[in-house]
Amino acid sequence: MLKVCIKKKIDNFLLDMDFEVNGNILGMIGASGSGKSLTLKCIAGIEKPDEGYIELNGKTFFDSNKNINVRPQNRKVAYLFQNYALFPQMTVKKNILVSVNKKYEGIEREKKVREVMSLLHIEELEKKYPFELSGGEQQRVALARIIVNEPDFLLLDEPFSAIDAFLKWNLAKELKNVLKHIGKEVIFVTHNINEVYYLCNDVLVLSCGKVAERSSIKELINNPKTEIAKNIVKYSDFSREELDEF
Amino acid sequence: MSFYPLYNSLRIAMIATVIIFFLGIMAAYYVARLPRLIKGLLDVLLTLPLVLPPTVVGYLLLLILGPKRPLGILIYELFGTKLVMTWWASILASVVVAFPLMYRTARGSFESFDETLAYAGKTLGFSNSYIFWEIRMPYCAKSIIAGVVLSFARALGEYGATSMVSGYTPDRTATISTTVYQLWRINDEYGAGIWVLINIFISAVFLLILNSIEKKR
Incomplete structure (x- = not known):
């Protein structure tokens, strides 16, 4: 909540x-x-808000009274931006690979990338750069980045x-x-x-x-x-x- | 013929460029984030060496580093060495003179950076240093490379401030540019001409290498 x-x-x-x-x-x-x-x-x-609090699943993100600002x-918290904010100097695969949740290491990270690319049908885009993608493709890549990051x-x-x-x-x-x-x-x-x-x-x-x-x-x-x-x-x-x- | 001026000029320009690279980027990054008024003032201060005659910069450096100035005296007492009339004083002179070229090109590119990329990196859990070196810097790479080329070329060709803080001592502080002047002054046109050609050659080769890097990107 x-x-x-x-x-x-x-x-x-x-x-x-x-x-x-x-x-x-x-x-x-x-x-x-x-x-x-x-x-x-x-x-x-x-x-940063001026005052108030923000709390997710009992964890305080921001509380002006307690001086908390995580x-x-x-x-x-994942954020899908209007312009998708894909990193322009990285290929589609690299964009997703760097976003894989830190708890995964080595070969597991690679596996996560493969899984999500298959889920979103973007395998054929892996070597492309963001500027080579259509709006829809960019959105899929941005979503892939979010999925592998495993946000709350x-x-x-x-x-x-x-x-x-x-x-x-x-x-x-x-x-x-x-x-x-x-x-x-x-x-x-x-x-x-x-x-x-x-x-x-x-x-x-x-x-x-x-x-x-x-x-x-x-x-x-x-x-x-x-x-x-x-x-x-x-x-x-x-x-x-x-x-x-x- | 001693090749000391070649060796000395290259090491001064290279060391100065490395220092300018980090200083320029750091200054550009932080100044770009400051409120308008402070930014404007700092911008004037940091760009001044670009428009001042290098001899004025040399004069100001001597005012700070001279052997009778507090800093000069302190360094002499601590390390037993003078801050001026050494080869490495030229590094300082080159850094001050060429710094604005790196600072201005880097600042321009940082200001055109799409901040949502940094926000995206933050929400994906990237560290601030990763965002800086892996996202912001590659995005701004073209301008940064241009800044490095310009700074190196300027440092290599530095004469005014260098001659004031390091003077001209053969095999100790001589650089290509001070050697050209000294040889010409004593009517050794042949010797001066050789060093002019060497200088043109190095600058042209350096620019060619960087142009090819630029094309590959």
């Missing part, structure tokens, strides 16, 4: 988040600048924003399977309510750095309570019939 209760001020923007993730994939939706990415960065340890390296929690920051619309749903299907395979709790950030509907059970609607609404995805679509949630539902290209096919 992830507990987040933090505040962070940057210029005129105040991030004031208070929520929990308990055993599922939590969607996080909101307009640009609503604080989605900043929240993820605070959870990962890349940004390094991102020791949090075991996953943060997915708009993973489909750089993917062509016609490829997106195939990748979403794959992602759903991969997340099932990993079996960890996830925060999935997006602009797109269709993606949330497909991947998540619960959803947080963010507005101006705060949680405007939290509900199940079905409840949000059928009965949005806040103005921002109403707008998100109203202006989405949402088609329940189409999504129910999945």
Whole structure:
């Protein structure tokens, strides 16, 4: 279980988040600048909140009262970046190999790489460099890196924003399977309510750095309570019939 | 003909380049992260040797290291040696004069580095030194290599500050550039010409090697 209760001020923007993730994939939706990415960065340890606490499965990552701020390296929280952040000077295989959890050594590391490449069907890409890959391929490699790292929690920051619309749903299907395979709790950030509907059970609607609404995805679509949630539902290209096919 | 100036120039340029490499990268890395105002001030200070005449740099170095200055006296008392008029004083002069070339090229490339790569490395559990040497440095390698080439070339060709802090003593402090000047001064145009050709040859070979490394990358 992830507990987040933090505040962070940057210029005129105040991030004031208070929520929990308990055993599922939590969607996080909101307009640009609503604080989605900043929240993820605070959870990962890349940004330091001004006050509050962050706790995962009873382990404190951040507590301003106790002066605790665990390094991102020791949090075991995976972060899938919008641009995937593959290391450009390393081949696909090297990108995955260097990310294998440190508890594995020698031949075992190699074995883990083979397994994950087979799982994500990227064996033929092993000698390629990131700049030679399509958006979908890059996403698979970034996911492979995360799987071999064996994190305790996953943060997915708009993973489909750089993917062509016609490829997106195939990748979403794959992602759903991969997340099932990993079996960890996830925060999935997006602009797109269709993606949330497909991947998540619960959803947080963010507005101006705060949680405007939290509900199940079905409840949000059928009965949005806040103005921002109403707008998100109203202006989405949402088609329940189409999504129910999945 | 003594080949001491060749040997001395090469060792000074090489040692200076190694020092500049680490100093320049370290300064670039930390300065790139500072608040704007402090960054601006430090930037001026660290780049000054590039625009000042080398004789001014030499003068300032003599002010600090001279045998009658506190630092010079301290070193003489501790080690029984003077800081100036030695071959290794030229290393110091070359480091100060060529440092801004490495610092500026490295800083430019560090500022264009995509920080999400470092964040990704952190969340994957990599140590900060691994992220620096295996992710940040390879990403910035082209600029860093350019900085190394420029610094080496500048250190090899250093004359003004070197002649002030090390002078010209044959077989003790003579470098190619100070030898060229001294030979020309005593009307030995043939001797000066040979050293000019040697200098051109070394610089051209060095640039060719580095160009080929660049192409291979």
